Amino acid sequence: MEGLKVSKLNLTIYIHPSKSNQVSQAVLRELSSMLFTYSEIADGVVLAYDINSLDTCAKILPGVFPYVGVKLKVNFLLFSPKPNTLLEGKVVKITQEFIHVVVLGFSAAVIAEKDIREEFVCKMKKGQEVYASRSNKRHVIKVGTMIRFSVKSFDEEILHVYGSLIPDHTGSIYWLDKNLEVVSRTGRSEKKRRIEPERIILEQDTVDGELSNLDISQKRTNSKKQKHRQES
Structure with missing residues (x-):
């Protein structure tokens, strides 16, 4: 089925300072919250994810509540149906x-x-x-x-x-699928029938060496005459 794709993205997840001692769990919760929702960054509905790498050196952002920025690389399985797919x-x-x-x-x-x-x-x-x-x-x-x-x-x-x-x-x-299979089998059968006469001619040419069409015709005529004499 079309409309499914895998996208590799570099992300920064922002974690509240209270979760700074549980960075991995906090990152997984943030990613899980993205499931079955449309992500503008990924350009699709997130169906699944796989973390490739997680930067252990988190950066503290300045502010009243200094959030922790964690960089990671993620593979997303996305549902992204486009027109005509x-x-x-x-x-x-x-x-x-x-x-x-x-x-x-x-x-x-x-x-x-x-x-x-x-x-x-x-x-x-x-x-x-x-x-x-x-x-x-x-x-x-x-x-x-x-x-x-x-x-x-x-x-x-x-x-x-x-x-x-x-x-x-x-x-x-x-x-x-069944109809396409029947059409495919029919096409192969017709192709086989078209090929078989050519194969027979090639085999005849191989057996007779370099005999011309006139020689082959003459042999058939002589064979018919000989058969007629035997019947008489």
Whole structure:
């Protein structure tokens, strides 16, 4: 899935003087407070972190309450969906107007009817609303379906994604992956059929050495005449 990235940053964590004897614990608490919130410094929602190095020489900042500045290098795993990137999520609700999706278990996404391609039509099936493809009856999006969709925009404040099912390569992940596999197998079979005649010709050329097409034709004619004499 797109929208995930790892970012390496050099940070300075400011710790209250009362925590100066527990620097490591204070740093971990500060980093943990960043989880599942949008960080402007990292340009993404922090999903996880890993501290590479921690400077033990903390610098005391001047002021009424002299905070301690601790420098460290951190690897952040970020959720940073950009427009036109592809995300994957689980459908949790379907109405005539919207498809509601949860991404990575924490971010809500919504796909409006206007952003769903005309191939899909909303209808009732077994007592629940689904979006079914007109061109392929097996391509159905319902509650519980894992779908792949394109990002239109991302609200960083409430971690809300606005998505789209307009591109052809979006929809039910199960159907898309299976369909691509079938297309891939078909393509390989057609390629094999196209290659086989050439392979046979090459083998014939290898066996017959440098025989010309005229020589090969003459041999076939002589063989047919000999067979006809034997039958007579």
